[in-house]
Amino acid sequence: MVREITTSTTLDLGKPSYQAKERGSLLGNGILTSNGAYWAHQRKIIAPELYMEKVKGMTRLITDSAITLVSSWNGLIEAEGGVADIKIDNYLRSFSGDVISRACFGSNYSRGEEIFLRLRALQDIFSKKVLTTGIPGMRHLPTKSNREAWALQKEIHTLVLKVVKERNEAGYEKDLLQMVLEGARNSDLSQDDIDRFIVDNCKNIYLAGYETTAVSAIWCLMLLASNLEWQDRIRAEVVQICRGRIPDSDMIRKMKQLTMVINESLRLYPPVVVVSREALTDMKFGNINVPKGVNLWTLVTTLHTDPEIWGPDSYKFNPDRFANGITGACKLPHLYMPFGVGPRVCLGQNLALVELKILISLILSNFSFSLSPKYVHSPALNLVVEPGHGANLLVKKL
Numbered sequence: 001m002v003r004e005i006t007t008s009t010t011l012d013l014g015k016p017s018y019q020a021k022e023r024g025s026l027l028g029n030g031i032l033t034s035n036g037a038y039w040a041h042q043r044k045i046i047a048p049e050l051y052m053e054k055v056k057g058m059t060r061l062i063t064d065s066a067i068t069l070v071s072s073w074n075g076l077i078e079a080e081g082g083v084a085d086i087k088i089d090n091y092l093r094s095f096s097g098d099v100i101s102r103a104c105f106g107s108n109y110s111r112g113e114e115i116f117l118r119l120r121a122l123q124d125i126f127s128k129k130v131l132t133t134g135i136p137g138m139r140h141l142p143t144k145s146n147r148e149a150w151a152l153q154k155e156i157h158t159l160v161l162k163v164v165k166e167r168n169e170a171g172y173e174k175d176l177l178q179m180v181l182e183g184a185r186n187s188d189l190s191q192d193d194i195d196r197f198i199v200d201n202c203k204n205i206y207l208a209g210y211e212t213t214a215v216s217a218i219w220c221l222m223l224l225a226s227n228l229e230w231q232d233r234i235r236a237e238v239v240q241i242c243r244g245r246i247p248d249s250d251m252i253r254k255m256k257q258l259t260m261v262i263n264e265s266l267r268l269y270p271p272v273v274v275v276s277r278e279a280l281t282d283m284k285f286g287n288i289n290v291p292k293g294v295n296l297w298t299l300v301t302t303l304h305t306d307p308e309i310w311g312p313d314s315y316k317f318n319p320d321r322f323a324n325g326i327t328g329a330c331k332l333p334h335l336y337m338p339f340g341v342g343p344r345v346c347l348g349q350n351l352a353l354v355e356l357k358i359l360i361s362l363i364l365s366n367f368s369f370s371l372s373p374k375y376v377h378s379p380a381l382n383l384v385v386e387p388g389h390g391a392n393l394l395v396k397k398l
């Protein structure tokens with residue numbers, strides 16, 4: 001998720017420059033793309049809802065979504081007579097989409113899924129365009145894909161506002177949507193801008209948290225499928241901690257080796273490969289003069305695999321390097337940045353890590369798995385880095 005280049009640097013609250021936004025934009029003016037006071041306002045509203053204490057309260061909804069995935073894999077294995085060759089990608093996307101729908105929309109989550117289905121279609125259109133179209137003004141032309149994108153944008157806008165209306169009639173609920181609603185009402189925006197604020201932030205939270213978490217889980221399972229010794233090690237840890245129970249937040253806190261594997265997987269395959277910053281004024285960066293408006297890109301994969309930082313085995317899967325945490329793993333810990341860095345660091349990292357731990361521990365306590373002969377290793381950069389041909393695993397019930 002490369003932050004879009006924005007022109008809005010010093011927005012006053014109450015006067016967001018929506019008119020400056022182009023109608024083809026995927027993200028609108030939500031937290032991912034805004035700057036200045038307007039961004040700070042959004043971050044203040046959304047951040048507390050994703051603190052660890054709040055995420056602990058989501059454990060149940062995460063386990064419910066993970067159990068749905070485990071049940072569907074059980075069904076496939078039964079139908080295949082003991083071992084199933086499963087293309088895992090869509091199952092993990094459904095899992096992460098389900099979690100984020102429930103976290104955002106509470107009891108309206110099935111309506112959330114309708115919205116997210118359209119967002120996914122919109123994201124597909126944009127991922128095909130994002131690194132290929134550099135022709136100025138192209139996004140304003142009524143091409144087939146632009147027209148599809150505009151229609152989807154309109155449907156998403158209408159559907160989100162429908163949920164908001166239902167919510168207003170049904171009463172209070174404590175979920176992310178509610179916080180965004182209250183945040184919008186507590187500012188002095190016009191009704192139109194309130195609507196845009198709500199729609200844009202629902203879109204942003206979903207787009208920030210859906211694909212990233214699903215792809216992290218896919219890479220992690222792929223690495224465990226090709227490193228069976230580690231798969232056995234973590235399964236032993238999970239079995240010993242859970243003792244047949246569904247994992248809860250206390251249990252996952254104790255899963256040290258699973259944390260090491262997730263850290264290592266996010267090091268080798270960070271879904272977001274570029275962390276970008278726009279210079280808001282003319283500035284000097286080392287010896288380089290950076291004019292206002294220029295975007296600086298940090299290449300995360302390059303930092304994560306530099307032998308100078310990680311040692312000579314920097315390209316190898318070696319979770320033991322994280323045995324003493326991130327500071328023990330590399331010379332310059334601030335250069336490990338799967339969730340970005342500084343004041344704009346990912347707000348959803350607690351949620352993402354809890355999701356990954358619950359899902360992977362449930363998969364490990366139900367199945368053993370190895371790479372399928374169908375798997376072709378081909379990381380591809382779309383909006384995030386994902387397996388270019390999907391990930392097939394041979395999965396067996398334990």
Ligand code: HEM
Nearest residue numbers: 208209212213216272338339340341344345346347348352
């Ligand atoms: C493993 C999964 C995830 C990864 C790898 C990831 C990675 C990132 C990265 C690299 C950034 C940019 C940070 C920067 O520029 O310094 C970011 C921003 C953000 N992420 Fe995540 N993310 C993940 C999951 C989530 C989830 C589950 C949510 C929410 C439900 C979320 C919400 C956000 C938000 C709101 C921002 C924008 C923060 C701001 O600009 O103030 N992320 N994420």
